[in-house]
Amino acid sequence: MRQFAGRLNRVWLTVIGIVLTLTGVLTASIGLGLLGRVVSPSAGITVPETSDRIFGPGTAGLFEQPGAIAAVAVVGLVLGLLGLAWLLSQLPRSNAAKAFRLQDDAVRGLTVCHPDVLTAAVEDDAETLPGVTKAQAVIRGTAGAPELTLKITANDRSDIAQLLLALQSETAGHLAIALETPLRHLAAQIDITTTRRTADHITL
Secondary structure (H helix, E strand, C coil): CCECCHHHHHHHHHHHHHHHHHHHHHHHHHHHCCHHHHCCHHHCCCCCCCCCCCCCHHHHHHHCCHHHHHHHHHHHHHHHHHHHHHHHHCCCECCCCCCEEEEEECCCEEEEECHHHHHHHHHHHHHCCCCEEEEEEEEEECCCCEEEEEEEEEECCCCHHHHHHHHHHHHHHHHHHHHCCCCCEEEEEEEEECCCCCCCCCCC
């Protein structure tokens, strides 16, 4: 019923993976002395020797400057905010649709319908189907391209094939008629619950 930031994760993990891979290859090439064989001397790039110091004496003086300290602090703050935004994007969200503008005409006026009204009607409609004990719905998209996600709880005596057909033809069909447009996407999750059987008496 809730959506996760899968696409965002794939993009960021790909970018981070490429950066770390290139950094690791470059570091390994320097450490093994392979970079000097690849880089041409005419390119103006000097490869450090194993006895060379990576940071000169001027580096410490550079980071003692107030401007350098402020720059490092700003970079750290930006990276921290990006990391926090990435963590917050991992929280699952329903991403329900905003108010549907069913009719927007200068002569007839504006007709707006809140998705909660349609969601309640869809859930009530689904719970009338045979075997359904509970229904939850989320409507996403726009009035021109609506999307419906259903979570149905049914008992173990339900005919799953018939239930799926009824959800598509009746429940989703009624929503499409109300919105006067076919659904762009329909997803249904069905949970089966066992029927509790109790016996008040025993026949011998």
